[in-house]
Amino acid sequence: MITCENLMKIYKIDDEMEVMALQGLDLEVEKGEIMGIIGNSGSGKSTLLNMLGGLDRPTAGKLTVDGKDLLRLSEKDLVKYKLETVGFIWQNNARNLIPYLSAVENVELPMLLKGRHKRERAKKLLEMVGLNQQMNSKLDKLSGGEQQRVAIAISLANNPRLLLADEPTGSVDTKTANIILDLFRKLNRELNITIVIVTHDTQLIKKWIEWFRFEMGRHQVNF
Numbered sequence: 606m607i608t609c610e611n612l613m614k615i616y617k618i619d620d621e622m623e624v625m626a627l628q629g630l631d632l633e634v635e636k637g638e639i640m641g642i643i644g645n646s647g648s649g650k651s652t653l654l655n656m657l658g659g660l661d662r663p664t665a666g667k668l669t670v671d672g673k674d675l676l677r678l679s680e681k682d683l684v685k686y687k688l689e690t691v692g693f694i695w696q697n698n699a700r701n702l703i704p705y706l707s708a709v710e711n712v713e714l715p716m717l718l719k720g721r722h723k724r725e726r727a728k729k730l731l732e733m734v735g736l737n738q739q740m741n742s743k744l745d746k747l748s749g750g751e752q753q754r755v756a757i758a759i760s761l762a763n764n765p766r767l768l769l770a771d772e773p774t775g776s777v778d779t780k781t782a783n784i785i786l787d788l789f790r791k792l793n794r795e796l797n798i799t800i801v802i803v804t805h806d807t808q809l810i811k812k813w814i815e816w817f818r819f820e821m822g823r824h825q826v827n828f
């Protein structure tokens with residue numbers, strides 16, 4: 606699904622200053638795999654996700670995702686790629702949701718913008734993330750973990766083949782973090798979505814190790 610070879614990202618701050626955020630990264634992620642990337646603050650995790658999601662371009666190297674060469678895609682094709690291939694989940698998604706709309710209206714919104722009325726699909730996605738009871742609740746009445754699950758439902762709206770999660774459990778308690786992780790595993794299994802999660806959360810890492818022990822034969826979980 607993903608091949609990075611000697612991937613580099615240099616941010617130019619001004620005429621004299623630049624930051625080398627990715628320094629020749631090699632990475633392979635198979636289709637249907639869950640890849641966990643762990644690293645210190647400032648080690649380039651978010652930069653990598655931004656490259657994988659087509660939000661920013663690498664400076665040099667090779668990056669192909671789902672057969673597409675992301676260094677060479679035209680701007681138009683990059684927009685298409687972002688809409689059709691990837692879904693994003695951030696640490697604090699609540700700020701991207703609309704507090705005075707219900708959960709189901711929030712999930713429906715991105716699909717309406719594409720000119721398709723998709724209330725039924727929005728409901729199905731909320732069922733999938735376990736929010737059957739909260740569909741009609743206003744966003745600001747939901748807990749942080751439930752809001753995060755609404756964001757995950759939205760990220761699935763366009764049937765992405767790749768889900769990119771940047772510290773997805775960073776702003777929730779351990780119990781909610783476990784629910785969110787179990788949800789990722791369910792999405793991976795049932796929809797065969799490839800998932801890349803970046804974190805420095807040690808609880809999350811412990812959970813990955815549990816998965817690894819139980820599912821060694823089925824999934825490849827990388828550390």
Ligand SMILES: Nc1ncnc2c1ncn2[C@@H]1O[C@H](COP(=O)(O)OP(=O)(O)OP(=O)(O)O)[C@@H](O)[C@H]1O
Pocket residue numbers: 616617618624625626644645646647648649650651652653805
């Ligand atoms: N838009 C930018 N312009 C300039 N420098 C940047 C930019 N984005 C990131 N950087 C720098 O690139 C390096 C990697 O940052 P990045 O955010 O990818 O790290 P990270 O591993 O995700 O960190 P954290 O865990 O703290 O979120 C850092 O030194 C950061 O200051």
